Amino acid sequence: MRRSLFSRSSLGGMFAIAIAGSSAACGSSTPAGPTCSPGAAGVDTGGDFAPSLDAYCMVHVADGQVVPNAAATPYDVNTPLFSDYAVKYRTVWLPPGTSVAYVADDRFEFPVGTVITKSFGFPADLRVANAPVRWLETRVLIRSAAGWVGSSYPWDDAQKSAQPSAGGAIVTFSFIDAGGKTQTPNYLVPSQAQCRKCHANDGAMITLGPSAAQLNRDFAYASGAENQLAHWARVGLLSGAPTPAAAPKLAVWDDPATGDTTARARAYLQANCKYCHNGNGEARTTGLVLSNTEADPYTLGVCKPPVAAGKAAANEHYDIVPGQPGQSILLYRMQSTAPSIMMPELGRSLEHAEAAQLVSDWIAGLSGTCGAP
Amino acid sequence: MRDSCARLSYSLGRRLVNGPAGRLARPDKLLAELDLTTGPFELGRAGGPPFAAAAPSPAARPLVYTLEMAFIGSLPPLPGGMPPGARTRRLAGGFACLLGVVATGCSSSSPSAPATASPIGSSSPLCKGAGRCVSIAANAPETAIAGAFAGVKDGDTLAFAPGTYEFDNQLALGAANGVTILGAGQGKTILDFHGQKQGDDALYAQSVRDLTFQDFTVQDSPGNASKALGVTGLTFRSVEVKWTSKDSKSHGAYGLYPVQSENVLIEQCAISGASDSGIYVGQSQQIVVRNNEAFANVAGIEIENSFFADVYGNDSHDNTAGILVFDLPGLTQEGGHDIRVHQNVIKSNDTENFAAAGDIVSLVPGGTGFFVMANHDVEVFDNMIIGNKDSGAGIISYALAQMAFTDASYYEWPSKIYLHDNTFMTNGTMPDLAADIGLVLATGTSVYPGGNVPDVLWDGIADPALPAGPNPMQICIHEPTASGVCNMHFDQLDTNAPDESKLVVCDPAPFDCTLPPLAPVTFPGLKP
Numbered sequence: 001m002r003r004s005l006f007s008r009s010s011l012g013g014m015f016a017i018a019i020a021g022s023s024a025a026c027g028s029s030t031p032a033g034p035t036c037s038p039g040a041a042g043v044d045t046g047g048d049f050a051p052s053l054d055a056y057c058m059v060h061v062a063d064g065q066v067v068p069n070a071a072a073t074p075y076d077v078n079t080p081l082f083s084d085y086a087v088k089y090r091t092v093w094l095p096p097g098t099s100v101a102y103v104a105d106d107r108f109e110f111p112v113g114t115v116i117t118k119s120f121g122f123p124a125d126l127r128v129a130n131a132p133v134r135w136l137e138t139r140v141l142i143r144s145a146a147g148w149v150g151s152s153y154p155w156d157d158a159q160k161s162a163q164p165s166a167g168g169a170i171v172t173f174s175f176i177d178a179g180g181k182t183q184t185p186n187y188l189v190p191s192q193a194q195c196r197k198c199h200a201n202d203g204a205m206i207t208l209g210p211s212a213a214q215l216n217r218d219f220a221y222a223s224g225a226e227n228q229l230a231h232w233a234r235v236g237l238l239s240g241a242p243t244p245a246a247a248p249k250l251a252v253w254d255d256p257a258t259g260d261t262t263a264r265a266r267a268y269l270q271a272n273c274k275y276c277h278n279g280n281g282e283a284r285t286t287g288l289v290l291s292n293t294e295a296d297p298y299t300l301g302v303c304k305p306p307v308a309a310g311k312a313a314a315n316e317h318y319d320i321v322p323g324q325p326g327q328s329i330l331l332y333r334m335q336s337t338a339p340s341i342m343m344p345e346l347g348r349s350l351e352h353a354e355a356a357q358l359v360s361d362w363i364a365g366l367s368g369t370c371g372a373p
Numbered sequence: 374m375r376d377s378c379a380r381l382s383y384s385l386g387r388r389l390v391n392g393p394a395g396r397l398a399r400p401d402k403l404l405a406e407l408d409l410t411t412g413p414f415e416l417g418r419a420g421g422p423p424f425a426a427a428a429p430s431p432a433a434r435p436l437v438y439t440l441e442m443a444f445i446g447s448l449p450p451l452p453g454g455m456p457p458g459a460r461t462r463r464l465a466g467g468f469a470c471l472l473g474v475v476a477t478g479c480s481s482s483s484p485s486a487p488a489t490a491s492p493i494g495s496s497s498p499l500c501k502g503a504g505r506c507v508s509i510a511a512n513a514p515e516t517a518i519a520g521a522f523a524g525v526k527d528g529d530t531l532a533f534a535p536g537t538y539e540f541d542n543q544l545a546l547g548a549a550n551g552v553t554i555l556g557a558g559q560g561k562t563i564l565d566f567h568g569q570k571q572g573d574d575a576l577y578a579q580s581v582r583d584l585t586f587q588d589f590t591v592q593d594s595p596g597n598a599s600k601a602l603g604v605t606g607l608t609f610r611s612v613e614v615k616w617t618s619k620d621s622k623s624h625g626a627y628g629l630y631p632v633q634s635e636n637v638l639i640e641q642c643a644i645s646g647a648s649d650s651g652i653y654v655g656q657s658q659q660i661v662v663r664n665n666e667a668f669a670n671v672a673g674i675e676i677e678n679s680f681f682a683d684v685y686g687n688d689s690h691d692n693t694a695g696i697l698v699f700d701l702p703g704l705t706q707e708g709g710h711d712i713r714v715h716q717n718v719i720k721s722n723d724t725e726n727f728a729a730a731g732d733i734v735s736l737v738p739g740g741t742g743f744f745v746m747a748n749h750d751v752e753v754f755d756n757m758i759i760g761n762k763d764s765g766a767g768i769i770s771y772a773l774a775q776m777a778f779t780d781a782s783y784y785e786w787p788s789k790i791y792l793h794d795n796t797f798m799t800n801g802t803m804p805d806l807a808a809d810i811g812l813v814l815a816t817g818t819s820v821y822p823g824g825n826v827p828d829v830l831w832d833g834i835a836d837p838a839l840p841a842g843p844n845p846m847q848i849c850i851h852e853p854t855a856s857g858v859c860n861m862h863f864d865q866l867d868t869n870a871p872d873e874s875k876l877v878v879c880d881p882a883p884f885d886c887t888l889p890p891l892a893p894v895t896f897p898g899l900k901p
Contacts (some may be wrong), residue, residue, distance in 0.1 A: 082405075156800050165519030169516025170541050170570055186541075186570040191525035193545035196579060197572075201578025203548070203603060282579070282602065285656055287703040298779040304703055305776045306731060310596070313731030317776060329731060340596035340625055342679045345573040346543070371777050 002012035038093040053153040061159040064132020077214040078250040079271040082352040084185040086120040102241040114143040125176040148205035150195040186349040202280040213250040266292040266363035303370035312341040322366035382725025490704040497532035503530030511536025525549040527651035533562040543572025550582040556589025559613035576602035597627040616646035624648040636896040650675040656706035659896040683894035695719035700747035703782035709748040721760040738763040738805035765800035765828035791888040817873025827857030843883035850884035
């Protein structure tokens with residue numbers, strides 16, 4: 001049995017992060033306040049990060065919830081990256097007078113000065129609706145003139161203060177999942193170098209979430225529910241956008257109303273695998289492309305032998321064997337929690353069983369054979 | 374507030390560098406002085422009673438030691454015990470704090486803290502040259518080391534003092550050029566990843582220029598011991614990689630793993646135990662692998678889908694296979710070519726294949742000296758190929774992998790392969806019956822010269838688009854010491870009832886030709 005996230009002894013797991021907070025004393029922290037502006041933090045500092053998250057004036061935590069500061073726009077995505085069942089909260093801020101030019105099929109290119117945050121936390125019990133969340137970290141991406149830079153800002157136990165962590169940490173705690181089972185992840189707070197493991201595209205950092213297809217959904221703004229693309233266009237964050245109905249829309253992986261099994265499985269792979277498995281990402285060396293638009297079955301993994309999978313190949317021969325989830329290395333690696341086998345390589349220590357079931361169902365429905373290996 | 378961080382780091386650093394464990398005493402007394410219910414963050418507050426005495430004076434040190442002990446001891450005992458690594462993580466923050474000090478330029482607030490006392494400092498006897506020196510003391514906590522790796526700047530040397538460093542996370546390098554990662558020597562600086570919980574690679578770098586790893590040991594990584602993706606100018610020098618578990622199937626896949634890199638030099642390294650390849654260079658260009666030792670891996674050295682490689686002076690022994698030059702379909706870079714393999718000792722590679730069955734190297738029989746699969750323009754000469762019980766040197770096509778592919782640009786046959794002047798001795802004495810290829814080879818022992826699998830064999834599978842002939846693939850062989858030079862005629866093999874005794878043709882005449890010698894690999898900065 002491990003510590004509960006909320007017991008006093010949870011200090012142990014978060015201890016490093018908590019002490020690291022004292023580095024704030026070394027820098028000149030910009031106090032958060034009603035008049036703060038994300039731009040004041042100085043976003044083009046050559047890769048250095050503000051000594052305290054509040055300098056970015058993007059979010060704070062109150063009563064177990066991340067609260068966006070006035071200038072930041074919260075957003076959500078249709079199918080998120082799985083991070084050990086973490087609850088997430090995303091915000092974006094663009095410098096005044098700037099906007100994103102709409103593109104239909106690719107990630108949005110944000111202007112210099114943009115700040116994006118994504119906060120990761122866990123309620124004690126995922127079965128409890130609207131339970132307070134213990135926020136572990138807020139990851140900050142800043143579009144500097146030289147490109148995107150990123151750092152995690154782990155939150156202190158009091159949920160008042162977050163300081164950058166260059167080296168990251170693995171945090172262990174427990175929570176109860178939606179099925180009532182106690183889960184104990186080795187949760188990764190990434191080092192600043194590890195950000196590049198997923199975000200680097202031919203060596204340059206990029207954003208992974210914000211795209212037309214991912215943002216094309218409603219969000220419950222303080223002013224009421226509104227489609228995010230429409231909202232962004234209305235408030236000037238997005239230029240040249242069509243009506244949401246004319247924009248692509250990624251299926252919600254766990255909502256059958258948004259797509260069939262294929263669409264939802266492909267959406268899941270798009271959100272959870274494609275950032276590496278594309279022509280320019282970390283997994284460009286494998287020849288396996290897992291975007292939801294990949295049309296060549298072989299490139300998608302059907303009857304494709306693994307390349308440098310090592311023991312992750314298990315005793316099977318192909319990434320995907322149509323109709324045979326149990327013979328498909330892709331599924332095996334989704335189900336594994338061994339560091340040398342599991343996919344994605346980072347940021348997951350628990351099996352996402354519900355998603356594995358979805359992908360299994362998808363493979364089971366594929367037709368064809370690979371021939372005897 | 375300004376100097377509290379520095380003092381905390383300093384004091385923790387003193388303990389870790391100089392404080393023998395036996396001096397950590399009296400936790401109870403200090404417990405009473407600290408309000409731990411407010412969390413450890415409070416301990417960093419300047420001016421509080423505990424830290425008032427923590428100024429860097431000799432008299433203060435004992436108090437600091439006990440303070441830290443109290444810190445640890447104050448936490449309620451965990452049911453089931455302390456998780457591995459918990460203590461290290463707890464201490465880690467102090468050093469991340471120190472990094473913060475350096476980064477924000479307020480290190481001047483602790484002027485009397487000697488650099489050598491800090492877990493991350495700025496001088497090391499190991500550092501040479503003009504760049505910044507980032508010294509890493511023994512027992513420096515993981516978070517601080519990872520922070521130093523992430524915060525690396527152009528030209529830095531990161532120097533590990535002698536000692537064993539344990540990691541529970543991957544150690545990833547930030548984006549900086551001209552960086553050297555230095556240890557005090559193989560077996561002296563040991564980076565131990567047996568507890569690694571995140572990441573398929575232990576050491577990881579991507580998309581940088583002129584990166585050197587030198588003089589340390591990496592051991593027991595669950596996945597690859599290292600991976601360098603998209604690095605131009607990459608050196609591994611005198612790096613040891615090993616796995617200590619007797620369960621060889623549990624070992625990580627690759628020892629040294631450059632991929633899609635250019636100007637790669639691997640020299641004087643020692644790699645053992647990899648469950649795929651000890652030294653694996655994939656999809657790279659301009660490669661020199663020389664004077665290394667690889668043993669007890671599945672493949673000692675593998676060059677895959679690569680261009681312009683010079684593999685020489687290595688001792689590859691007691692692996693499943695000594696040296697492999699492969700080309701595989703479905704990859705970004707295909708058509709491996711211009712590979713020189715010379716002056717290596719390829720000896721007694723008789724270890725049972727312990728790769729996962731789906732892994733491509735699992736098809737290689739235990740007892741393989743040298744295989745070239747696909748590739749063109751490969752020159753293999755002046756090697757000692759001795760005591761590899763399945764076969765000495767094989768020239769094969771991807772067809773032997775028996776796996777379908779749909780990659781139209783892939784060329785699955787070996788061509789323009791030149792083997793000459795190698796020394797063969799006592800190979801092929803016992804084909805590996807656990808491998809398909811070995812099983813087939815074993816069916817011909819009644820007709821093989823001397824009863825052993827011939828030292829040099831070609832699988833006989835030729836590109837059907839070429840004009841038929843005795844040697845369509847331009848394979849040239851001049852091997853006076855070989856027990857046989859044979860066409861195995863796998864092209865005519867009945868896979869249901871293989872019988873090499875009816876197929877094999879041992880006749881060097883078709884291969885009696887020469888090819889122009891390949892040029893040695895050169896690239897900027899490479900010394901002879």
